[in-house]
Amino acid sequence: MDWLTDLIWYDGKFFGIEWSVWKVVGWAGNVAFFTRFFIQWYATEKLKRVVIPVAFWWLSLVGSLLLLCYSLRKQDSVFIFAYLFTWIPYIRNLVIHYRHNKACIQCYSCGTSCPPRSNFCFECGASLSQAEDTMSE
Ligand SMILES: [Zn+2]
Numbered sequence: 279m280d281w282l283t284d285l286i287w288y289d290g291k292f293f294g295i296e297w298s299v300w301k302v303v304g305w306a307g308n309v310a311f312f313t314r315f316f317i318q319w320y321a322t323e324k325l326k327r328v329v330i331p332v333a334f335w336w337l338s339l340v341g342s343l344l345l346l347c348y349s350l351r352k353q354d355s356v357f358i359f360a361y362l363f364t365w366i367p368y369i370r371n372l373v374i375h376y377r378h379n380k381a382c383i384q385c386y387s388c389g390t391s392c393p394p395r396s397n398f399c400f401e402c403g404a405s406l407s408q409a410e411d412t413m414s415e
Pocket residue numbers: 385386387388389390399400401402403404
């Protein structure tokens with residue numbers, strides 16, 4: 279098992295990496311970026327259809343910003359360009375996601391959150407326009 283302990287910790291290096299604050303920033307970005315694939319895959323396998331959970335966009339945003347910071351520190355133009363603009367679609371997807379959630383209608387019968395402008399609850403079939411009708415009377 280010496281080979282294993284040598285792999286983890288050898289010559290003052292953890293996993294063969296000479297650690298610094300910037301290495302932690304870069305690796306934290308890598309971990310966030312890499313984890314998002316598993317979260318997306320898990321959500322897709324669970325529902326048996328392709329879905330992108332909101333955590334995917336948060337991890338993408340955090341990961342790409344950390345990697346952008348790291349690449350700016352390294353002053354590597356290829357690396358900087360790879361993460362310079364990716365935050366734009368990530369933030370836009372998050373904005374659209376939360377706007378959509380806010381516009382969802384909650385069913386008064388079963389509590390299910392239904393898509394905006396729904397007339398009936400997709401879960402129990404109750405009319406969703408009742409609440410608005412009683413409020414306007
Ligand atoms: Zn319902």
